[in-house]
Structures are given as C-alpha cells and as structure tokens.
Amino acid sequence: MQTDVLEHPAVKAWSKLQPDRIEPEGIEMLDKRKRAWLRFRPEWLKSEIMESLQERKVVYRLKGVGPEGSVVIAKQCEQGAGITERAIYKEILFCLPVPTPRYYGFVEEPDGAFCWLFLEDAGTEWCSPDISEHRALAAHWLGLMHTSAAHVASKARLPDRGPDHYLRHLQLARDRIQRTKLNLAALRPDDVTVLESIVSRFDVLEGCWSKVERFCDSMPKTLIHGDFQGKNMRIRHDQSGIALLPFDWEMSGWGAPAADLRQQVDLAIYWSVVRQFWPHLEVWDIQRMANLGRVFWELGTISWKSWPLECEHLGYETFKATVLTLKSCEGRLADAMRATIPED
Numbered sequence: 001m002q003t004d005v006l007e008h009p010a011v012k013a014w015s016k017l018q019p020d021r022i023e024p025e026g027i028e029m030l031d032k033r034k035r036a037w038l039r040f041r042p043e044w045l046k047s048e049i050m051e052s053l054q055e056r057k058v059v060y061r062l063k064g065v066g067p068e069g070s071v072v073i074a075k076q077c078e079q080g081a082g083i084t085e086r087a088i089y090k091e092i093l094f095c096l097p098v099p100t101p102r103y104y105g106f107v108e109e110p111d112g113a114f115c116w117l118f119l120e121d122a123g124t125e126w127c128s129p130d131i132s133e134h135r136a137l138a139a140h141w142l143g144l145m146h147t148s149a150a151h152v153a154s155k156a157r158l159p160d161r162g163p164d165h166y167l168r169h170l171q172l173a174r175d176r177i178q179r180t181k182l183n184l185a186a187l188r189p190d191d192v193t194v195l196e197s198i199v200s201r202f203d204v205l206e207g208c209w210s211k212v213e214r215f216c217d218s219m220p221k222t223l224i225h226g227d228f229q230g231k232n233m234r235i236r237h238d239q240s241g242i243a244l245l246p247f248d249w250e251m252s253g254w255g256a257p258a259a260d261l262r263q264q265v266d267l268a269i270y271w272s273v274v275r276q277f278w279p280h281l282e283v284w285d286i287q288r289m290a291n292l293g294r295v296f297w298e299l300g301t302i303s304w305k306s307w308p309l310e311c312e313h314l315g316y317e318t319f320k321a322t323v324l325t326l327k328s329c330e331g332r333l334a335d336a337m338r339a340t341i342p343e344d
Helices: 009-015 036-039 079-095 132-157 163-185 189-207 207-216 257-261 267-274 284-304 316-340
Strands: 026-032 059-065 071-079 102-109 114-122 222-224 232-240 239-245 253-255
Touching: 009 059, 009 071, 009 114, 009 232, 026 079, 026 316, 036 079, 071 079, 071 207, 079 102, 079 132, 132 222, 132 232, 132 239, 132 316, 163 253, 163 284, 189 207, 189 316, 207 284, 239 284, 257 284, 267 284, 284 316
Parallel strands: none
Antiparallel strands: 026 059, 059 071, 071 114, 102 114, 222 253, 232 239
16 A cells, blocks of 8 residues: 555545545545635634635545545535535435435544545536536526425524625625725725725615515525535536536525526526425516525625735735726626615
C-alpha cells in the first residue's frame, strides 16, 4: 500500500466507515475553495453570514473504493452544513420518488469544525438551462421533490429558508454598505452613487416586506435546495433513460419553493407536476414564486459579494470590482422586484 495515499485526509476519513476497500486507484480534486482564513476570521463575520459562505469545502473523487469498484465523492465541509446535508440524504431524499446520489456516510473531523460526506459520483455532464430537455428534467424532478418532501421534511430539523432568512441577508448587506460609506474616506462619487442606490433599493424592499411574507404564507412549505443551478446538478444516461442528480444541499432548508424556481426550470412543466398535489396553485402563482426566487437569490448574492467591503486594507481595484458586481446584482434585483411585488 502507498503510505502517502493512505495518509490523505479524505482516505483516512473514508477508512473510518470500514468499507471493503480503502486504498483508491487515484485521487482527483474536484473543488477546492480556500477555507484557511475561516480559522482566523475577524469578529465582523457573523454566524448568519457563515450560513451562505461557499469558500469552505474541498471535494475529491476517490477512484475504485465504492461498490463494485465505483467512484466515491468525498466532500469536506463545515460541521453545521455537513450535518444538514447528512439529514437530507439520510432522512429525506431516500424516501422520495426522485433519483439522487447514493449516500455512503458521514465522518466528523477531530477538531469538530469540519466533517466529511461520502456520496456516489453523479458524473460529469452538467445540467444546462440552454438545453430544453435539461430544463424539463429539472422541472419534473423539482416538482416531484417539492411535493413529496412536504410531509417527510416537516419532521426534520431544517434551517429556516422563509422570508425572514432573506430579510436578514438584506439587513446584513445594508449595514455593511453603510459602514463602508462612513469608514472609507477615499470613496469616489460614482462609488457612492452605486452604494446609495443599493441602500435605497433595500429600504424600498424592506418597506413592502409584509407583501413578501403574505405571499410566502399563502404558498406550500417544503424542502428547498436553495442553490438549484447547473453546477450542482448532473445528467446521467443509463439503461433506464436519462435522469437528473442534484447534490450540494448546503443552502437547503424549509420554506416556500420560490428560491428553487428562479432559473433552470421549465415552469409550465413544474406546474403540471405540482398542480396534482397542490390544486389551489395557478400558473401565475408559480411565475410569481419564480420572480420572488430571483429577489431572494440577489439578496443572498449581495450579502455574500459585499463582505470584502469589511476588509480594512482592501485595495481600490478590489473595492471597485466589488462595487461593480454589486451594481449588476442591484439591476437584477430591481427587475425581479418589479415583477414580484405589485404596487398598491
């Protein structure tokens, strides 16, 4: 046996599950996102923000260690996110009439801050919103998942993904932007204009947030993925046909289905599936949920993309790039707001 391979952290964690085979034929890194800074994070990085951070995982493909010599995906992630994903794979998804990657196990790291999830390899073909067959698959899978998980997932302890979750994103991002305006004397007029426009947009949205809450209250509640997009889904072809395999449930939780409908999904097909279980929903309810999902997504994106503004020694080039990113997000947020929230 190759000692260096057996000392690899993913292999050492896999060995704790006592599989038939431990030593892989090869190890391939699929996704590495810097996480070292998390151990030295400044005080401003609140726990609420940590829920949405994506820079905390390392993903490996362990070749030949799974059943019948198959590939196993080893995903290292923060403890809280890992526990949520484990619950979804182990307690919810296996009960539902939808295809999903097989769950092999969960291992905590000794420091208690991180953990490992082991899953079946979903393959390499991404789900593309530009391919009509893929959009139809996504819509059908999502409709079945949302309707069948509504009762199963209600028994699990899932993070809240209702309107309060996204309102927190709004408030955190707004507070951060306002502190930036006060603390950075070198702000240029065009930068100030962008930041003030975002704050103003947030104020308007928060002022009519009760409409968002009423609409969400009128919609069914279920398990939502929270990051339902091409990079988190694979297409599989086998003897039985074509199937969609979503993964990466770090952003998942309990709430109205809006956040999952913002893109990638053929809404007409989704409605044709869910109307059998939720007959009170009309097609315009589905469209409005999709529009609201765009609002939620942009709030989360602005919250995440704005955190560099808190860095004390942020160079102007990085600051400017951040401001331009936020400006693009605000434009999309404005479009989504107009489509979602009717004027009185």
